[in-house]
Amino acid sequence: MPDSADAATPPPTHASDLPVAVIGAGPIGLSAAANLLEQGLTPIVFERGESVGAAVREWAHIRLFSPWQYNIDPAARRLLEPTGWTEPRPTALPYGRELVEAYLEPLAAIPAIRETLHFMNTVTAVTRLGMDKTRTKDRDTTPFLVRVSSPGGTTDHVVRAVIDASGTWGQPNPLGQAGLPAPGEEAVSELLTSALPDVVGAERDRFAGRTAMVVGAGHSAANTLINLGQVSRNEPGTRVLWAVRGSGSAQRLYGGGDLDGLPARGALGSRLKSLVEDGVVELITDFTITSLARSGSRLAVTASTPDGVRILDVDVLVPATGFRPDLGILRELRLELDPAVEAPRALGPLIDPEFHSCGTVPAHGADVLAHPEKDFYLVGMKSYGRAPTFLLATGYEQVRSVTAAIAGDTEAASRLQLDLPETGVCSTDLGGSCDAPAVPLTDADAAVAADLGGCCSAPELLTIGVPTGTAHGRSGDPDC
Template structure:
């Protein structure tokens, strides 16, 4: 039970989300002598990553371990993995995040879904004494009641995995989209095609929609399945006029695994193993027996495509509903903090070209509140996990009063050659970060890069 009489400076820094960036934030906060409290909606840390854990990241371990987290882990006897190996999502959780959670032990609360953030006793309209009033975090209980937690600061690292972009045009769901998803004809992103969900795809006609990294991974998995089960048909639809952007820089990118993905995908498309539909704009879905009829406009006009199952890979967007009582300053296009928006606009930036940024760029008119990780990038798909680590390092320094360290932001990012936009301003981003490539926030995972 929290002490309701505690002074604001004695209260914890509440971190929403126990993914890679959220746990890194906790490590930095603790290292600075402050008290972290991590609230995770799932029943375990990194619950979102588990949903795509079968997928291998295209970045090696060296880009996926936060420095404060490493120091905390090494103090407990942890041995870091081979830094040149590409982990899967499950590896990331089992070999890094679970040990990190154990090292943080009492700082983490699972099964704690945050439903609102506000100021204690005052709403968004009240300005008097706002800076000195503790933040208030409301947690939903399973019995329908709630618990309110007071905080000196709140860091939202909840990612975007739970909020996928719709498949329809204009940023809206297509007619029949929700019904088709409820009927199981539209899957979740990054299904386990060659694992637990294999029977759902084997021998079926599968359509993948999207042009980011998640789309590429799913297409490669389906091609592998088709080689084993020849009756499997693979179609790929993108809104753009061609699919070259999904191949990335191939041999020219700094992450060799990402370049290999692009080269393999190009070979499959050119061989005819994957049937491509470009300029494909979906207007609706209809049931066709136990199959799905996709209504769209293609390069040559109206185009109908009937498939057994559709896999969406159209990116994610932030859920800002829990923050409605806070004073936020967001970029109107990408829904990132206003100062960050122009730095990450996917029309002008790839993953490796985003400038380092820290607490000042991430701040809002609401003192002590920050959005970090994949969610800080709003609808932009250019996020790298290493970027999130630098974000929380800077914020922790600022909260501890070390302004010089907070402002000394630095980050060397590899060029991935993979950020592209399709079906709106997002390409392929997830819960957290997920990688350098979230919530993340990809995964080969959850972000496009």
């Protein structure tokens, strides 16, 4: 490969001999690689991180709601089984760390997969070889050019198709109103955490004995609030504030409780409700952040409320406001996106969280994910744009169909087989979390879940993602 972007790798004589580019080496990206290999195609996977599952490692302390049987791609399983790999117990609920160590790392170690992986490779642009967005003649038969930045420089790769499985984790929604950053937000970034901080573990000292504010109304917010409740009861002086933009009944924030099809998730909402009722967590509704500023060593959060301007000083703020897709690298491609959720146009109405829950989104594949740009596909969390209803199992079915379409097997691409149970709560603020880094389940939550009937005895499909919050405008994070 050339070290400079001035000259792209000359394409082979036949476009069919070119590899298929996969952007991202998370669960969906590795699923794409496995399915491409099964189709007889050559994948080339670009991962901006240092290893597979880079985003998952950032929420390694979080336990998923979905059991193992739904977290492993069938094509990946077929690659792993001959290696002597021991599949985790199907009904167990893995932590993010276990998802990486017990599944992604063994999959990445298989020679056929390992040879496709390019770490510390950031895709900066995707276009057609020798033509920009305005050129039409021979567009569908012209290979793609994928520009990649790495420690060794910038390289252009010529490929036959592109599968973008880069997710949304690196694109958090801002804290301000109307989808914009709050004035001063960037200047106080060191007083803000990630969406899912390790409150009871590595980052405990940042919260113990301090005032913490969690902003958001989804599962990631709930998880952090429950963990902060534990810290508060053990560390005097710890104050926990929960700010949401929405108003109305607080019951909507707690999800389906024991009516949830996933007992573990229902238990999460029930525990959060108890913390609020007991005064451990102070719930503040109708709270629209208008500015952030330093107040000595603390953070002054200014908000608009029905009673006027309110200013609260906190020591640390957790922005559990969701995520959105990075579409900048795709500027030279011809895309059709839903104007509301920024998903492929045909998919948008099927996943709009104002009308659909995790269980009511139908199985969909290449036909629904297609764009005017032939052989380019968004899959996984990024395909859902700002909608927070994505399921890991849905992503695996997307990839199976898309790779079949790229291989020319239209019959397999159109044959969709995915049964998603209705959870009954995903359309609510808290219960609607069906996004990227899934919401956690502590050991205490597991005990509550067992009392509710046991999530391991009758596992259901669950989400993997980072919750976003309806309170902040249907972001792509898992808090609906």
